[in-house]
Amino acid sequence: MTTLLKAQGISRSFGGLKALNDCNLEVEKGSITGLIGPNGSGKTTLFNVITGYVKPDAGTVTFEDDDITGFEPDKVFARGIGRTFQLTRIFGRMTVLENMLVAIQHDEGWLKGLARSKSSKVEVDNAMEWLDFVGITRLAELDAGSLSYGQRKLLELAYVLVASPDVILLDEPAGGVNLTLINQIADKIRTLNAQGKTFLIVEHNMEFVMNLCDSVTVMNQGSNLVTGKPADVRSNPLVLDAYLGGDDDEEIEVVAHG
Amino acid sequence: MFEKKNLWWLLGAAVLAVFPLIVTNPADTSIAVFTLLFMACATSWNMFSGYSGYIALGSSVFYGCGAYTMALVSIHAHMAPGAAMFWLVPLAGLVAMLVALPIGWMALRVRRHTFVVITIAIFFIFQLAAINFNFTGGTSGLALPFIQWGFSYYNVPFYYVALGLVIFITFVSAGVRRSRFGLQLLAIRDDEDRALGLGVKVTAVKIAGFTMSAFTIGMAGAVYAMFVGQIYPQFVFDPVFDISVALMAFLGGLGTLAGPLLGALILESSQQYLTVSFSNGSLYLILFGSLFLIVIMFMPRGIVPFFTDRTKRSAALKVAEANNQLAGAGAGSAQS
Numbered sequence: 275m276t277t278l279l280k281a282q283g284i285s286r287s288f289g290g291l292k293a294l295n296d297c298n299l300e301v302e303k304g305s306i307t308g309l310i311g312p313n314g315s316g317k318t319t320l321f322n323v324i325t326g327y328v329k330p331d332a333g334t335v336t337f338e339d340d341d342i343t344g345f346e347p348d349k350v351f352a353r354g355i356g357r358t359f360q361l362t363r364i365f366g367r368m369t370v371l372e373n374m375l376v377a378i379q380h381d382e383g384w385l386k387g388l389a390r391s392k393s394s395k396v397e398v399d400n401a402m403e404w405l406d407f408v409g410i411t412r413l414a415e416l417d418a419g420s421l422s423y424g425q426r427k428l429l430e431l432a433y434v435l436v437a438s439p440d441v442i443l444l445d446e447p448a449g450g451v452n453l454t455l456i457n458q459i460a461d462k463i464r465t466l467n468a469q470g471k472t473f474l475i476v477e478h479n480m481e482f483v484m485n486l487c488d489s490v491t492v493m494n495q496g497s498n499l500v501t502g503k504p505a506d507v508r509s510n511p512l513v514l515d516a517y518l519g520g521d522d523d524e525e526i527e528v529v530a531h532g
Numbered sequence: 533m534f535e536k537k538n539l540w541w542l543l544g545a546a547v548l549a550v551f552p553l554i555v556t557n558p559a560d561t562s563i564a565v566f567t568l569l570f571m572a573c574a575t576s577w578n579m580f581s582g583y584s585g586y587i588a589l590g591s592s593v594f595y596g597c598g599a600y601t602m603a604l605v606s607i608h609a610h611m612a613p614g615a616a617m618f619w620l621v622p623l624a625g626l627v628a629m630l631v632a633l634p635i636g637w638m639a640l641r642v643r644r645h646t647f648v649v650i651t652i653a654i655f656f657i658f659q660l661a662a663i664n665f666n667f668t669g670g671t672s673g674l675a676l677p678f679i680q681w682g683f684s685y686y687n688v689p690f691y692y693v694a695l696g697l698v699i700f701i702t703f704v705s706a707g708v709r710r711s712r713f714g715l716q717l718l719a720i721r722d723d724e725d726r727a728l729g730l731g732v733k734v735t736a737v738k739i740a741g742f743t744m745s746a747f748t749i750g751m752a753g754a755v756y757a758m759f760v761g762q763i764y765p766q767f768v769f770d771p772v773f774d775i776s777v778a779l780m781a782f783l784g785g786l787g788t789l790a791g792p793l794l795g796a797l798i799l800e801s802s803q804q805y806l807t808v809s810f811s812n813g814s815l816y817l818i819l820f821g822s823l824f825l826i827v828i829m830f831m832p833r834g835i836v837p838f839f840t841d842r843t844k845r846s847a848a849l850k851v852a853e854a855n856n857q858l859a860g861a862g863a864g865s866a867q868s
Contacts, residue, residue: 325729351731365722368715375712376719377730385740387713437731 278303278472279355279441284323284333285496293319294330295496301441306463306473308483308504311493312517317476318360320493321443325357326350337441356439360446360476362426366419370410370429373418374401377433404432408462424451431462441472448479460486484508492516545699552691561687563804565759568694569752570800572701573773574780574792576752579705580745581778582787583714584738585721586640587648589774590655594746596662596768597631598624598753603674603763604667613677618693621754628750629743636742640735643724655774662765673764676757690759697755698793701748706789708741717741721787749777776800783827785834794835798823 279301286294294316301307309317322328324335326347334343342353365373375393378401393401405411408428413421418429427447434442447463448456456479463473463486477483483490484504491501494516500507507513548568552561573595581588601624606617639650662668679686708714716737719727728734757763777792780799785791803816831838 327725327729347725347729348731348733351729357729359726363723363726365719365726367722368718372715372718375715376727376732387716387737388708388711388740390712391710392712392715433730 276303277301278338279324279474280336281320281324282334282336284320284335285331286319286323286328287331292496294323294333297333297493297497299491299498300501301472301474302489304467304470304472305488306467306475306486308487308490309474309476309493310478310480310483310490311499315493315516316496317493318445319496321357321445321476324350325355325443351437351439354440355443356434356437356441357443358427358430358434358445358447360449362423362430364418364421364426364429364433366417368418369415370405370418370421371398371401371414373429374405374433374436377436401436404436405429407435408432409458424455427451427455427459431459435466439471441474442466444473444475444477446477447475448477448482456482480508548695548698552688556684558683558687559808561691563801563808565687565690565694566804567797567800568691568698569756570776570780571793571796572694572697572752573749574777574784574796575698575701575705575789576745576748577777578781578787578792579701579708580717580741582781582792583708583717583721584741586644586738586742587778588639588651588742588745589648589778590635590651590653590658591745591749591777592768592770592773593635593655593658594628594632594749595753595756595770595773596658596765597628598750599757599763599768600662600668600674601627601750602754602757603676606677606758607674611677613679615689617677617679617758618689618755621693621751621758624754625747625751628746628753631750632743632746633739636739640738640742652774655769655771659765659769662769668765671765673762675762678761679758690755693755694752697748697751702789702793704744704748708744709789713737713740718787779824781834783824783834785836785838788834788836788840791834791836 277300279299281297281299284294284297284299285292297316297320299309299320309320311317319328323330323333326342326345326349329344334341336342337353337355340353342350342355345353365376368376372392375397378393378397402411402414405414408431410421410425410428410432413425413429418426421429431444431447444463447459451459460482463475467473475483475487487504489501490504490507492499492507492510492513499516500510500512502510551564555561555564573591577588577591580586602617602620605611605620605623611617611620635651635654639647639654642650663671668674681689708717716727716732716734719730719732720734720738724734753768757768776799777796780795781792782795783791783799784793784795799820802819806812806816806819827835833841
């Protein structure tokens with residue numbers, strides 16, 4: 275297996291807080307990689323660094339052997355890395371279909387964008403296919419703002435997919451949604467993974483992560499603690515310490531960096 | 533595709549086209565010229581600020597630059613007073629765009645409220661510059677070549693040129709709304725960071741939209757300068773203009789096509805009419821105050837959305853229906 279996405283030695287501070295401290299992460303091509311860790315361990319910051327929303331103080335992000343460190347978010351997306359947000363972000367005053375059309379990629383300037391219609395038939399068909407995939411086709415003409423929370427999660431997944439990225443970063447896809455929908459989302463991820471899409475998933479729902487992921491990386495206090503198969507990670511004492519609060523922090527530091 | 537909606541547009545255009553043939557009183561047609569100029573400006577303003585959510589309160593910078601371009605070029609080129617001066621109108625628009633480019637490049641680095649404040653600041657820089665520079669004539673302004681058209685005829689050419697501007701910008705604004713570019717402006721309005729993360733080149737789109745909106749406002753300023761024959765810095769770089777175009781768009785419906793047209797039609801014509809007929813320059817403020825209270829209380833999104841939303845009632849029912857069908861995908865809070 276080859277490494278598709280790699281973050282090496284990433285550090286990032288916000289004021290005095292070291293949100294990321296020499297953090298490393300590798301995502302294998304075609305895998306579903308889980309990223310877990312206690313609140314405030316730097317998972318979302320790492321996502322932001324990879325997708326260009328936050329510039330790292332140190333370290334490099336490579337994608338398919340290209341250095342993409344410090345790329346703007348639009349460049350990162352064009353390169354083939356799509357993401358969703360923990361707090362779902364959609365375009366509320368546009369229709370669901372228009373939301374989809376925004377994400378369709380065109381390597382063109384604004385002048386060309388001005389001269390062409392917002393959608394061709396092919397693009398609409400493509401968008402509708404993905405809406406059908408997540409099961410919200412019937413909502414296509416409604417304002418996205420009128421969708422329920424779960425439907426918004428599905429829409430966000432759909433419009434990231436419409437640009438056919440190689441790797442998809444999901445920030446808490448199961449957060450705040452009911453069990454039926456969690457299973458539905460897990461099924462979609464499996465289907466897409468079978469078609470060759472790579473996933474990196476931040477999630478607090480352990481059952482979701484353990485059932486879905488090929489590999490799990492655990493983060494604690496801004497760095498990667500352990501990486502391994504879900505079953506191994508689950509029984510690792512360091513992980514239990516990180517989550518439940520071990521009484522010997524120094525030992526964790528030593529082993530983690532050793 | 534011919535819809536019922538298009539009939540209304542055609543009807544409106546027809547009424548405006550024959551208006552000066554029916555109403556020939558120069559006092560009335562003069563009001564009509566000002567009203568049309570504001571309709572063009574409000575629509576042009578809305579094409580950027582309404583679509584993108586970046587509320588600019590310094591549009592009179594472009595209006596003033598257009599007016600001064602018309603005045604300076606016609607004076608220094610010793611143009612014969614008359615219809616030939618209308619050829620300078622597009623030039624004035626281009627100058628306004630040139631001015632808008634660096635302003636947009638600077639101001640659009642910041643978001644929302646900060647952007648509003650910066651546009652106001654830039655407006656004051658331009659007003660002060662026009663008052664203090666020599667080539668602008670300072671506080672005494674500039675007198676344009678005096679056009680000796682007959683009293684009853686004078687307003688008519690200006691009326692049709694202004695109407696031309698309104699039709700032009702309405703088509704441009706409608707075109708933008710239907711283009712991919714317009715879609716990206718709307719995406720920026722709803723969530724700029726998300727749009728950026730979906731590959732939208734937000735900076736280029738914002739600057740392009742801002743600059744394009746300056747074109748028609750600059751042209752309107754040029755027509756204004758030619759119409760009144762004498763310009764003063766405080767009347768072409770006018771804070772009331774800045775606020776008026778924004779209020780017109782808000783009244784009619786921000787981000788809609790017909791909204792700014794309707795808002796400008798109501799506000800500018802009633803203001804001019806009240807001022808002229810009661811020779812009281814402040815009376816319109818009372819009317820405006822009550823009008824805005826009514827709109828804010830009963831139709832907070834503006835006149836046009838208020839009525840289109842009513843026709844969309846059935847759509848709202850569809851939402852409820854669809855939500856019921858998708859009950860399984862509803863908002864749960866179960867998280868283990």
